[in-house]
Structure formats: C-alpha cells, structure tokens
Amino acid sequence: MFDIGRELVGELENTIQEIYDFSKMPLESNLTLSECKDYWDQQFNDYFDQNLDDVLVIDGSEMNGIQNLLGGREVVDTGNDRELSKEEKIDKQEKELASVESGEKQFDKKNTHETGNYGEMKTDQYLREKAYERISKDMVTDIDETGHQGLDGVYYNPEGKPQYIIVDSKYGSAQLNLETKDGKQxxxxxIDNRLDKAVGKEKADEIRMEKLTNPDNVGSYVSHVDAEGNVKLDKLDGDANVIEKDVNI
Known part of the structure; x- marks a missing residue:
C-alpha cells in the first residue's frame, strides 16, 4: 500500500487524466471509441490492482476530485493531518488507561504532569459511565500528553441532574489553587473567564443562560482521583467552596 502525500495529488490527477485521454484514441481501426475506453479502463484497473493493492491512500482530506476519477475505487485517509473524531478520541483514551493500569505503560505517580493527565482521563471515563458526554475541547488521550490550561472538563447529559457539569480533576492530595488573577480556581x-475557550462562545452562552434561568441544571465540581483510579466528586458553590462531599451523580 502506498502513502501518497498531498503534494503528489496534482501529479496523480494528471496521470489519471492522461490515461482517460488515451481512451479517446482508437487503438485499432476496428475498435470503437467506447471499446477503446473500456480497454483503457481495464488497463487502469489492472495497474492499480498490481501496484497499489487496490487501495489508494492519501494524507489529509483534500482529494481534489480524485475519488470521482477513480470511479468508485476505495480511497483511504491515513489521518495524519486530520483531527480525530470524538469516538476515536474516546477509544484512544480507553486504550491508554487500560495500558497504564495494566502496567504495560509506565506511569510515574510522582510526576505531577502525568498524574494530572491520568486524573483528567479517569474523570472523563467516570462521567461517560454516568451517561455524560464531554463537550469541552482538549480531551487528554495520552499520559505523556502536553498539559493544557483552563477548564479540565465540561460535560452534558440531558437526563442528568444537573444537565451540565463543570469539573476540575485533582489526583491524590492535590488541591484547588486559592489565588489566581481571576480569583479562586x-x-x-x-470558570466564566475560561468557558468560551473550553466549549466555544455559542455553547458557553447557552450554559450561562441555563445557569441564570435554571441554576440547578449547571453544577461545578472538583474530582478527586486516588492511586487506584477511584473517582469521587465534591460539589462546589460559586466561591469554589465544597458544599457536598462524595456526590452521587
């Protein structure tokens, strides 16, 4: 299987077009144009069957009309230049957690970067099991991933109580930061100063409106993840003080 970069797409299109241009030229005086085209179609298919394992692979999503020229031949995107889908991210995260927890992948529990990533992934997993969908960006899928600033996670469940959950994950004995330029973490x-970046302006405004009209539908929590991967949620008030421990969502 060949991996053809986007820089070669134009050249490939030209080559394909040349083959079809030849199909307009009679090969023998007793062949019709239609028969010539059928002949070149077969030559084209035979070439790809023998040389490209019947699959054309292109980096990225810019096919530039090649799929049409291929007449239905399967085109596979290698995904090197594209964003993973939500389902792919979840699958990658689940596999990473399984690898870490089985000991297959090293996890340094004294490394705050790694423990922070582990805590976020376990919180995602815990809330998925509670039928909450992560709607915030920057899902962590690797224990070694570069950390991000801002809200750890925003989740939504139309049947949940509350429907919207905003969470900061803490591993072990880690605590909320009491002093930031925007007040207590x-x-x-x-939260409000980071909500747009986490979910986008439109969704952030929806959450703000929901909090104004139905305050019980939006809750903020701190998630505590222990060394065994157990997750407990503490409910917070508007000043980030704990008002209920070990909440059952």
Missing amino acids: MSDNW
Missing part, C-alpha cells in the same frame, strides 16, 4: 468568575 473553579469559582464562578474563574
């Missing part, structure tokens, strides 16, 4: 002001 996970306070209403701190």
Whole structure:
C-alpha cells in the first residue's frame, strides 16, 4: 500500500487524466471509441490492482476530485493531518488507561504532569459511565500528553441532574489553587473567564443562560482521583467552596 502525500495529488490527477485521454484514441481501426475506453479502463484497473493493492491512500482530506476519477475505487485517509473524531478520541483514551493500569505503560505517580493527565482521563471515563458526554475541547488521550490550561472538563447529559457539569480533576492530595488573577480556581468568575475557550462562545452562552434561568441544571465540581483510579466528586458553590462531599451523580 502506498502513502501518497498531498503534494503528489496534482501529479496523480494528471496521470489519471492522461490515461482517460488515451481512451479517446482508437487503438485499432476496428475498435470503437467506447471499446477503446473500456480497454483503457481495464488497463487502469489492472495497474492499480498490481501496484497499489487496490487501495489508494492519501494524507489529509483534500482529494481534489480524485475519488470521482477513480470511479468508485476505495480511497483511504491515513489521518495524519486530520483531527480525530470524538469516538476515536474516546477509544484512544480507553486504550491508554487500560495500558497504564495494566502496567504495560509506565506511569510515574510522582510526576505531577502525568498524574494530572491520568486524573483528567479517569474523570472523563467516570462521567461517560454516568451517561455524560464531554463537550469541552482538549480531551487528554495520552499520559505523556502536553498539559493544557483552563477548564479540565465540561460535560452534558440531558437526563442528568444537573444537565451540565463543570469539573476540575485533582489526583491524590492535590488541591484547588486559592489565588489566581481571576480569583479562586473553579469559582464562578474563574470558570466564566475560561468557558468560551473550553466549549466555544455559542455553547458557553447557552450554559450561562441555563445557569441564570435554571441554576440547578449547571453544577461545578472538583474530582478527586486516588492511586487506584477511584473517582469521587465534591460539589462546589460559586466561591469554589465544597458544599457536598462524595456526590452521587
């Protein structure tokens, strides 16, 4: 199987077009144009069957009309230049957690970067099991992944109580930051200044409106993840003070 970069797409299109241009030229005086085209179609198919294992692979999503020229031949995107789908990210995260927890992949529990990533992934997994969908960006899928700033996770479940959950994940004995330029971490002001980046302006405004009209439908929590991977949620008030421990969502 060949991996053809996007820089070769134009050249490939030209080659394919040349083959079809030849199909317009009679090969023998007793062949019709239609028969010539059928002949070149077969030559084209035989070439790809023998040389490309019947599959054309192109980096990225810019096919530039090649799929049409291929007449239905399967075209596979290698995914090197594309964003993973939500389902692919979840699958990757689940496999990473399984690898870490089985000991197949090393996990340094003294490394705050790795423990932070592990905590976020376990919180994602825990809330998925509670039928909450992660709607915030920057899902962590690798224990070694570069950390990100801002909200750890925003989740939604139309049947949930509350429907929207905003969470900061802490591993082990880690605690919320009491002093930031926007006030205490996970306070209403701190969350509001990071909500647009986490979910986009439109969704952030929906959450703000829901909090104004139905305050019980939006909740903020701190997630505590222990060394065994157990997750417990503490509910917070607008000042990021714990008002209920070990909440059952």
